[in-house]
Amino acid sequence: MSCLSTAAESGRRAALAMLVSVLLCYGLATVGLTGWPVQVAFGAVVLSALLALPAVRDLRTAPLVLAVLVLVLIALGSPSDGWDPRSIWLFHAKRIYLEGTLYAQLDDYAPWSHNDYPALVPLLMACAAGLAGHWNELLPKAVAPLLLLPALLLIAPSFRWRWCGVLFAVLLLRLGRDMLINGYMDPLVAVYAVAAVATAMRHRMSGKHGGSRELVAFTLLVAVLSMLKNEGAVLAALLTAVVLGEGVLRERRLGWRILLAAVVALLPLLAWKLAVSQAGVGNDLAGSDMKAQLLARLGSEGGILPIVGRLLLDVWVLVPLLVLAVLWRPVLRVPAASAAVLAALAYAAVLFLVYLGTPHDLDWHLRTSVDRVRMPVTLLLGFAVLLALEHRAAAKMPRAR
Known part of the structure; x- marks a missing residue:
């Protein structure tokens, strides 16, 4: 059992490292550091994902890690044929890659591509293309299934029985289908929403030390969730309200730390929306x-x-x-x-x-x-x-x- 506990903890650390690296990559890009500093931060995302491999020793986590590995390999096998990935996410990523700025889409060229959408994932896709040294649609597309990993690793500790990890992986594969390998954001939004609920509730039920770690995880998850697409921001607000409301009804107290964490997590989105507003980009x-x-x-x-x-x-x-x-x-x-x-x-x-x-x-x-x-x-x-x-x-x- 100690071996499984160690494996689960290594998965948790890998998930937090991935999320921190993702947000660091984005933070550097917001201030114009889109060259080697962003590439180094993206490299940290990939290395952090590799640190999750020992988590396969935990039977709750193994099917989730293996599912992501298979999805990434399949995503590398062919370009996307989906309208949303090609016309929104990969299109924005190509513009970021070619123009060298996070804010490339804010000139509102091709308004049908939803230029107001957050550029977090397109930035990471552009970084993936940078690893190859030229634009292509294979490495960038594989970023989407890779980003499932930290959220899944933070969902797994909510399960006590090993078959729950298997069933959740099967459910995700059945619901996501080809969207999981074609570069759609919707599976990411769904998985991050579940992970945010899971970590928030574990924070409420944990002791002081465990609760602090879960609060950090919740903050990072909400920050990424809100920056996936506009629906993610709505979900982040709803999830926070539900967690706070459920706590009031069940325990007769408001989770001030959850509320503060959510406010802090939404700051990157607020900065993006201010940039969108100043550029006059509509929705x-x-x-x-x-x-x-x-x-x-x-x-x-x-x-x-x-x-x-x-x-x-x-x-x-x-x-x-x-x-x-x-x-x-x-x-x-x-x-x-x-x-x-x-x-x-x-x-x-x-x-x-x-x-x-x-x-x-x-x-x-x-x-x-x-x-x-x-x-x-x-x-x-x-x-x-x-x-x-x-x-x-x-x-x-x-x-x-």
Whole structure:
């Protein structure tokens, strides 16, 4: 058991080192150091990932580490054919690589590429191309699955039973499918959301020393989550509110340290949004009359039902909800499970409102995006199901390991 504990701790340290290196890379780029200092910081990201290899000795962590390794190798095998990766993330990365600045997209060239989106991952993709000495779409695309690793390593300690790591890896692979290897950000947003909930709740349940480490992990995760894409910032705020609210209801106290950590973590995003605002770069949703669209669809027969049908009436949403309804007692007894369920439902409500107010054709918007943007909902629900099943099994077999 001590061997497994050591392996789990090495995985935790590797995850924190990766997150710190990612944010250091971004911080250097924000002040114009996009040459060798950023490349060195990106090299630290890769080396930190290699430090996670001993974590395969922990049976909770092994399937997650191996899944990331396989995904990275597959991602290196072919260029992406997805619209979002090629037209947003890889496109922004190529501009950063060629122009040598983090803020390349803020000239608002090709506005269809969502130039207001954060440039954290495009920067890392540009650094990956720099390792090869020329622009290509293979090394940069592999950055996306690689970034799954720190979040997965910080999710694993929430599981006590080894089969939970296997099931969570299978769930992620099934939900993410080709998005995991094509350079999409949505799987990253989902996994980082689960990791943020897991670390925040472990902070609340840990002692002073363990709680401080989990608080640092939560801060780093929220900082990266908010910089993945605009949806990540919304999720970061929702998750923080849910964790604080769940703590008030359960323990009758507000988690001031969690709140302060979230505020600090969102500072890089605030700086980016200020730069976006100063550059006059707009957003398709923010620049539209969402209120008028929302009211119009609420008043029409064809507005609400398609959204509910495509967003919520899906087997990967309904089945976890049914299982959680059956296991409602374990869910209530496991704070991380109840927080994950609340976060999933809150984010589903936000997505519902976004689709109601979208300026695009509703059928097209749902058809082209709902499977991607729903991933945080389904993965949070799956995480809650695993914790509830684990609690129920532990209650029946208290001495089993």
